Amino acid sequence: MVRWGWFRQAAGRLRRGWVVVAEGTLAATVSWLLASWLLGHSRPFFAPAAALIVLGQARGHRTRRALEVLFGVAAGVFVADVLVRALGPGRSWTVFVVILITIVLAVAFGAGSVTVEQAAVSALYVVVVSPPTESLVPFRFVDALIGGAVALVASQLVGARHPLVPLAAEFRRTFGDLARLLGEVADALDAHDEAAALATLDRARGMDAAVGRLRAGVRAAGEALTLRVRRHRSISRLRSVDASIGQIDSVVRNVRVLARAGVNLTRLPTPAPNGLGAAIRSMADAVHAAGEALAADLDGREDAADGHAARAETAALEAVRGAGRLFTPGGTLPLAMIVGHLRTTAIDLLRGIGADDDATLGRVDEALGVPAV
Incomplete structure (x- = not known):
């Protein structure tokens, strides 16, 4: 046997x-x-x-x-x-x-x-x-x-015909894993389950390796493009995605800190406020849509990439808006940390899919209810 x-x-x-x-x-x-x-x-x-x-x-x-x-x-x-x-x-x-x-x-x-x-x-x-x-x-x-x-x-030879396909698949896998982690954080908070929150935090700590795989995938795709005669557009798409990896790294770190704050929130005697799980799930939807946007960009499907990016922005702003309504004076520190990291996750995520920096910051803070300066 x-x-x-x-x-x-x-x-x-x-x-x-x-x-x-x-x-x-x-x-x-x-x-x-x-x-x-x-x-x-x-x-x-x-x-x-x-x-x-x-x-x-x-x-x-x-x-x-x-x-x-x-x-x-x-x-x-x-x-x-x-x-x-x-x-x-x-x-x-x-x-x-x-x-x-x-x-x-x-x-x-x-x-x-x-x-x-x-x-x-x-x-x-x-x-x-x-x-x-x-x-x-x-x-x-x-x-x-x-x-x-x-x-x-x-x-x-394996990837010479479609050198960006493996990288697009890696983006979908990484963002799918991030979205699932956020969903697990939301589930643990809704159930007030410290053990589940700790297990999610442990998995979140392993996501740094995913960013390394993305960087390696960019290098591998660039190497594969050397065999292509008509590679100008592919190189342009690759450079665009490569420029976003720094923001993606920030998103991964934000999710990890958010998962840690979720553990602390489950340790409090009172459960998480109603609606917090829904806000985090909206951010999970935004992360998933952002991954699809980046993958579609690598595939050369510009219209699809724009559609996914628009859905990512809508879901991210909804997540920030929902979390902002829950934080009131006298709220707990773990809740404040979750709200704050949902905000920074939204900013890094939208910048990662090419949104304008200043405009992104303004829209996110408006959704959170922060007065314009």
Whole structure:
């Protein structure tokens, strides 16, 4: 029974990770074939090695990593070739000196960890496996160039046709999770359930990772767009969404603080005022609509994006208006915090979908009942 369970889990992991398997296998094999058959290199070790190293990096970092691999190979091979000719191949003393000097030079020039690692590995390969000849230096560098280029192409084949689709899905997922959290806060307040509020707060604390995934998705989409000939409009949409991530980060933090205030409110002997849960659910609707607006913008559906943005603004202002009616002189501090963070959430949310800063602030404060200055 346990064995079958393990096989089912393994099959599930393979279904989710088939892209990694396909990318690595094809990129390494194609790199080897290009270097050996097309260019006639007898042992093109660095072609598949460079391909696998580049693919091992997170999407969005692979172009930079490919360049680091190339610089690392070039530096390592150059240092090793010079020193091996002077000290002789295959000796322990030679290995020590070559690795030491290679790493010292790489660090001194400010190389990243991947460049340092690749320079050391390349140097070690020259010393131990394949001592230098007059023609080996360019071959190894060209092999690394082939491997890095093949890896970049292979890593983008899945999303090259629609490079913004995965990012749009990530926006929908993130905003959907935020909306559900707000709904759970509202449910906990309506039920005066401290345990449920604590569980929601715990989940809210994990939302910071979602912002990181959005940033990584933007980098990956930008990398995928390098393969598109007609990419001007896509890049424009990507930049627009990228500019909103700072506001989205603020929305995530506001929701977390709001969830903490919800916990404190459930600990009071008196229940939350009637209507507070409805106000928070209106903000959940606003968050969901804002996510759909950003995703539709990435999809190039401008009319749909405008419609979702309008619904987000309507729901956000309704949330602020409903919460503002509940806060009266003598209200509790947790209630004041919830009202205040509903206000800041509305402001950050509407700015995140492109609303004018000054106009947004005025509309939100008007809905809250704050006199205009």
